[in-house]
Amino acid sequence: MKKRIVSSLLAVAMITTLLGGCGTKQGETTKTEPAVAETEKTEGNTEAAKESEVLADGSEVELSFWYPISQESEANWYAMMVQKFNEEYAGKIKILETANTRGESFAYEDKVSAAAATNSLPDILMADGPNVASYAYSNMFIPIEDYFTEEDMKDFLPSTIAQGTYDGHFYAVGMGEGIINIYYNKDMLDAAGITAPEKIEDAWTWDEYYDVCKKLTKDGIYGGNFIQEKSGEWIIVAFQPFLVANGAQLLSDDGSKAEGYINSEKAIQTGIYLQKFADEGLINVDPTATEFQEGKCATKLAGAWIIPTLEQADFNWGVTYIPQKEAYAGSTSGGWTVGVTPNCQNVDAAMEFIHYLSSPEACASFTVDGPAYPPVRYSAYDLLDIYDDGPNKIIKETLFEEGHARPATPNYPIFTQKFSEAFYDILLGADVKTSLDDIANSFDKEWEATYAK
Numbered sequence: 001m002k003k004r005i006v007s008s009l010l011a012v013a014m015i016t017t018l019l020g021g022c023g024t025k026q027g028e029t030t031k032t033e034p035a036v037a038e039t040e041k042t043e044g045n046t047e048a049a050k051e052s053e054v055l056a057d058g059s060e061v062e063l064s065f066w067y068p069i070s071q072e073s074e075a076n077w078y079a080m081m082v083q084k085f086n087e088e089y090a091g092k093i094k095i096l097e098t099a100n101t102r103g104e105s106f107a108y109e110d111k112v113s114a115a116a117a118t119n120s121l122p123d124i125l126m127a128d129g130p131n132v133a134s135y136a137y138s139n140m141f142i143p144i145e146d147y148f149t150e151e152d153m154k155d156f157l158p159s160t161i162a163q164g165t166y167d168g169h170f171y172a173v174g175m176g177e178g179i180i181n182i183y184y185n186k187d188m189l190d191a192a193g194i195t196a197p198e199k200i201e202d203a204w205t206w207d208e209y210y211d212v213c214k215k216l217t218k219d220g221i222y223g224g225n226f227i228q229e230k231s232g233e234w235i236i237v238a239f240q241p242f243l244v245a246n247g248a249q250l251l252s253d254d255g256s257k258a259e260g261y262i263n264s265e266k267a268i269q270t271g272i273y274l275q276k277f278a279d280e281g282l283i284n285v286d287p288t289a290t291e292f293q294e295g296k297c298a299t300k301l302a303g304a305w306i307i308p309t310l311e312q313a314d315f316n317w318g319v320t321y322i323p324q325k326e327a328y329a330g331s332t333s334g335g336w337t338v339g340v341t342p343n344c345q346n347v348d349a350a351m352e353f354i355h356y357l358s359s360p361e362a363c364a365s366f367t368v369d370g371p372a373y374p375p376v377r378y379s380a381y382d383l384l385d386i387y388d389d390g391p392n393k394i395i396k397e398t399l400f401e402e403g404h405a406r407p408a409t410p411n412y413p414i415f416t417q418k419f420s421e422a423f424y425d426i427l428l429g430a431d432v433k434t435s436l437d438d439i440a441n442s443f444d445k446e447w448e449a450t451y452a453k
Contacts, residue, residue: 077370176373255409330402
């Protein structure tokens with residue numbers, strides 16, 4: 001597929017109508033604010049009642065809102081939604097936004113932690129899905145399940161509910177779900193006589209993908225690209241699917257133990273497999289952020305957020321499945337979520353904004369006008385036809401059929417940090433078992449010191 005991913009002009013027209021005149025295409029980063037429809041008020045929902053309670057005294061409620069940004073389309077979308085909400089709720093609720101650059105490593109999370117330590121959290125806070133359990137455990141989020149109807153909850157993808165839930169309570173909801181696939185330069189594959197799988201049952205095996213990358217690595221071009229950032233959340237997002245495909249479990253079912261899981265024999269085998277790509281020069285261990293877009297590698301592990309930049313690429317590209325050890329085992333799913341902190345003095349008003357962000361129409365807009373993440377609500381897909389065929393159909397299929405959330409544990413910040421360090425060290429040639437043992441030891445030590453009862 002070349003540049004375009006919206007399947008027809010009809011899709012654009014439909015979204016334009018549904019979202020109140022929005023004329024941007026998926027992936028564009030315009031500053032123009034399309035009119036996004038107000039959150040749907042489902043019969044039985046508490047929203048109408050809540051709005052009357054929010055401003056009983058007639059004064060305007062001001063709420064602070066923090067969110068991270070890593071690309072222009074994402075920043076524009078949040079700014080657009082805040083502006084539209086403030087216009088529609090003028091005199092009632094006003095959102096005061098703070099856009100925080102995501103940066104390398106855990107810069108945004110570090111800022112949030114510092115704010116929690118000084119009791120200066122905003123009213124409304126965005127958190128990466130796997131951090132919800134940690135934030136809930138640390139009383140940085142409050143439960144919000146009472147603000148959603150049963151119909152709402154059924155409309156959210158199971159992975160969305162799972163990542164927003166901790167200890168039986170629902171704390172945060174997203175707009176889009178990330179799902180990792182292999183993106184490929186179709187022109188390069190065609191020249192090499194390689195056809196990428198277009199059905200789940202035909203997904204490349206580990207050996208087949210290794211052979212593909214070996215064949216495509218030549219003339220200064222790498223066969224693969226595994227690294228989006230050398231530290232931070234990306235490493236676990238990218239490599240968890242390989243562990244799952246090999247039957248390795250990252251943590252115990254209750255999220256309390258790493259020993260015997262992340263350093264199991266299956267996990268060690270996975271590390272050795274990934275290390276082979278670096279050892280043989282099939283991937284660049286220090287790539288530029290745009291290596292794939294610049295035509296310097298043939299395949300790349302990535303999420304749908306790469307699509308806006310690929311829309312501008314001068315080559316044909318496509319999407320296929322993460323390589324599998326035996327049967328197809330899916331990929332990493334999840335995304336950024338939004339919740340309410342204990343600092344918020346008007347939860348009803350905050351939930352008005354959260355309902356606005358997570359409505360079916362807003363979720364569809366997040367895909368078309370934002371960073372291209374697939375929506376978290378089933379009903380949002382009824383507003384889009386871009387998932388009916390082509391690369392987006394494969395992305396949707398991967399998410400719906402085999403999306404795996406990252407481990408749910410309050411000790412997740414330690415786990416993901418140690419995971420990132422260990423697996424990047426593995427790519428640089430470190431002993432695999434020693435590296436994985438370090439993850440297990442660090443996690444279990446922190447668990448015993450902080451969370452064990």
